[in-house]
Amino acid sequence: MSRSFAPYPFSPVVHPAVVPPLADGVERVRHPLAIVGAGPVGLTAAIGLALQGVRSVLIEADDGVCAGSRAICISRRSLEIAHRLGALDGFLQIGLPWTGGRSYYRDAEVLHFSMPADDNQKLPPMVNLAQYHIEEILLRRAESLAEFIDIRWQTRLTAIDTSRQDGVGLSLASPAGDYALHADWVVACDGGRSFIRESLGLKLEGASYEGRYVIVDILLDSTRPAERLAYFDPPCNPGSTVLVHKQPHGVWRIDYQLRDGEDPEEAVKPENVMPRVESLLAMMGEAGDWNPIWITIYKANALTMPDYRLGRVLFAGDAAHLVPIFGVRGANSGIDDADNLAWKLGHVVQGKAGQCLLDSYSAERVAAARENLFYGTKSTEFMAPPSFAFDLMRTAVLGLATRHAKLRSLINPRQTSPIAYVDSPLNGASDGFSAGPAPGSVLPECQVGDGFLTELLGNGFVALYFGEEIDAPTLPCAVRVLPRACDHTGRLYPMYGASEGSLYLVRPDGHVLARWHDACRADVNAALGHVLGESILS
Ligand SMILES: Cc1cc2nc3c(=O)[nH]c(=O)nc-3n(C[C@H](O)[C@H](O)[C@H](O)COP(=O)(O)OP(=O)(O)OC[C@H]3O[C@@H](n4cnc5c(N)ncnc54)[C@H](O)[C@@H]3O)c2cc1C
Numbered sequence: 130m131s132r133s134f135a136p137y138p139f140s141p142v143v144h145p146a147v148v149p150p151l152a153d154g155v156e157r158v159r160h161p162l163a164i165v166g167a168g169p170v171g172l173t174a175a176i177g178l179a180l181q182g183v184r185s186v187l188i189e190a191d192d193g194v195c196a197g198s199r200a201i202c203i204s205r206r207s208l209e210i211a212h213r214l215g216a217l218d219g220f221l222q223i224g225l226p227w228t229g230g231r232s233y234y235r236d237a238e239v240l241h242f243s244m245p246a247d248d249n250q251k252l253p254p255m256v257n258l259a260q261y262h263i264e265e266i267l268l269r270r271a272e273s274l275a276e277f278i279d280i281r282w283q284t285r286l287t288a289i290d291t292s293r294q295d296g297v298g299l300s301l302a303s304p305a306g307d308y309a310l311h312a313d314w315v316v317a318c319d320g321g322r323s324f325i326r327e328s329l330g331l332k333l334e335g336a337s338y339e340g341r342y343v344i345v346d347i348l349l350d351s352t353r354p355a356e357r358l359a360y361f362d363p364p365c366n367p368g369s370t371v372l373v374h375k376q377p378h379g380v381w382r383i384d385y386q387l388r389d390g391e392d393p394e395e396a397v398k399p400e401n402v403m404p405r406v407e408s409l410l411a412m413m414g415e416a417g418d419w420n421p422i423w424i425t426i427y428k429a430n431a432l433t434m435p436d437y438r439l440g441r442v443l444f445a446g447d448a449a450h451l452v453p454i455f456g457v458r459g460a461n462s463g464i465d466d467a468d469n470l471a472w473k474l475g476h477v478v479q480g481k482a483g484q485c486l487l488d489s490y491s492a493e494r495v496a497a498a499r500e501n502l503f504y505g506t507k508s509t510e511f512m513a514p515p516s517f518a519f520d521l522m523r524t525a526v527l528g529l530a531t532r533h534a535k536l537r538s539l540i541n542p543r544q545t546s547p548i549a550y551v552d553s554p555l556n557g558a559s560d561g562f563s564a565g566p567a568p569g570s571v572l573p574e575c576q577v578g579d580g581f582l583t584e585l586l587g588n589g590f591v592a593l594y595f596g597e598e599i600d601a602p603t604l605p606c607a608v609r610v611l612p613r614a615c616d617h618t619g620r621l622y623p624m625y626g627a628s629e630g631s632l633y634l635v636r637p638d639g640h641v642l643a644r645w646h647d648a649c650r651a652d653v654n655a656a657l658g659h660v661l662g663e664s665i666l667s
Contacts, residue, residue, distance in 0.1 A: 177471025219266030224256030229356030340513030504520030557643025
């Protein structure tokens with residue numbers, strides 16, 4: 130139920146279907162890894178694995194990046210991942226950074242929130258850019274790694290065979306011909322209606338919401354800054370909730386909630402959408418020319434699979450979980466899945482770790498999905514109250530929020546933020562620290578010398594040593610030495626609860642693995658051995 134009008138200010142390239150050399154209808158080459166779906170999550174996984182030195186075949190039913198806009202808000206955590214993947218520049222060149230927003234109840238401003246954006250941060254808390262830009266940026270990076278990533282456009286997975294112990298069979302259909310291939314491992318990034326999930330009889334668990342939102346992208350001539358605007362029960366659309374976001378190139382996203390009993394088919398008809406947009410823009414004082422680009426309808430789901438691994442098939446992104454869009458956790462959490470999976474699968478495929486490392490992918494990312502669903506559900510229930518009681522509570526909070534500052538936290542949309550794997554089976558020692566990120570946490574950003582801490586990470590394990598010098602060659606991972614002199618703001622050591630000789634061991638995805646005040650080689654080896662399998666390190 131989507132309609133397009135004026136074209137987006139973006140012309141996607143159409144990629145042809147290609148059939149590889151076959152023997153009896155089966156691709157001659159057996160692949161270590163097949164990734165199904167070249168959306169943001171599949172592309173991120175392919176790039177992450179390529180940087181681990183693993184080749185993949187990336188199978189995509191479409192002929193290019195997505196048409197129509199879906200995700201628009203990309204978080205600082207996703208930008209940090211993009212940085213490690215070598216794709217950050219595109220996000221910063223195109224994306225519109227923003228740091229906060231405003232909520233209105235009827236015609237009064239009830240909340241003005243900001244996200245952390247102090248000078249410890251290299252990156253903005255959020256940038257807005259359309260999903261076709263996100264995919265295009267990732268695609269360009271994937272194409273720069275062409276020796277590792279073989280993209281098969283216009284190629285649809287039509288059957289999957291998981292009956293063999295040593296790999297997975299995939300049947301593929303394309304306009305250039307149908308064929309089969311074999312892969313040792315498969316990553317299912319085939320979106321919310323995942324063919325793989327359905328074919329394997331696996332189920333998403335959780336809740337679906339009744340409330341529906343009309344999503345409208347328009348071209349609007351406006352100088353208003355990028356921020357998140359939320360209007361509850363606005364004079365232009367009484368009884369509804371409306372969200373507004375600025376995107377690059379003069380595109381604006383407007384989401385408004387359908388009222389009870391409104392027919393979704395009717396609601397997306399231009400003759401019904403245009404007057405609502407017109408009256409919203411009039412209420413906002415926007416008098417510039419505008420044109421609709423795209424109209425669609427959205428219904429919130431809060432669902433996850435209970436396990437993201439089935440033997441040699443691993444699920445990521447919307448294929449594994451569906452998170453309500455409020456709080457912008459969909460693509461962002463999928464990118465985090467891919468980042469978590471890439472180093473683990475890379476180690477397993479290359480024989481550097483035991484297969485059980487992949488179970489930690491599922492444990493960590495299912496826990497993350499549950500946290501995302503918790504906050505996404507809270508936001509959804511505030512945006513579109515699911516019952517009379519919720520509605521009553523929301524009306525009371527909104528009505529009182531102008532006078533009672535403490536109530537404003539209940540309106541705060543809590544955008545996505547990094548998730549700590551507090552119960553991860555991989556977490557190691559954390560001896561005697563009174564401050565700093567515990568094992569499982571994402572490394573907090575801080576200025577270091579003339580750069581930033583996250584710039585010191587690579588694609589492998591890193592030891593951050595707080596002190597003047599360390600006998601680095603004795604450690605089995607990259608070492609970054611952080612003498613007091615590099616802490617010119619005086620924040621780094623206290624932020625990490627560090628003293629001379631402290632050591633943080635950081636995973637390839639930027640999560641802390643273990644930390645010590647006085648580590649020796651055996652401590653670091655034991656922590657790595659626990660992750661990779663004792664026998665592999667010895
Ligand atoms: C209106 C809207 C707004 C949103 N806003 C945000 C936001 O601001 N921030 C955010 O983080 N998230 C947002 N999201 C969510 C975000 O769009 C999704 O979470 C994200 O697209 C998931 O990426 P994915 O790669 O897992 O799946 P998809 O993007 O769905 O990609 C799946 C890919 O698999 C391919 N595929 C499917 N089946 C097959 C098959 N059988 N064979 C081969 N290929 C196949 C598809 O063609 C597609 O390219 C929004 C979603 C919507 C609808």
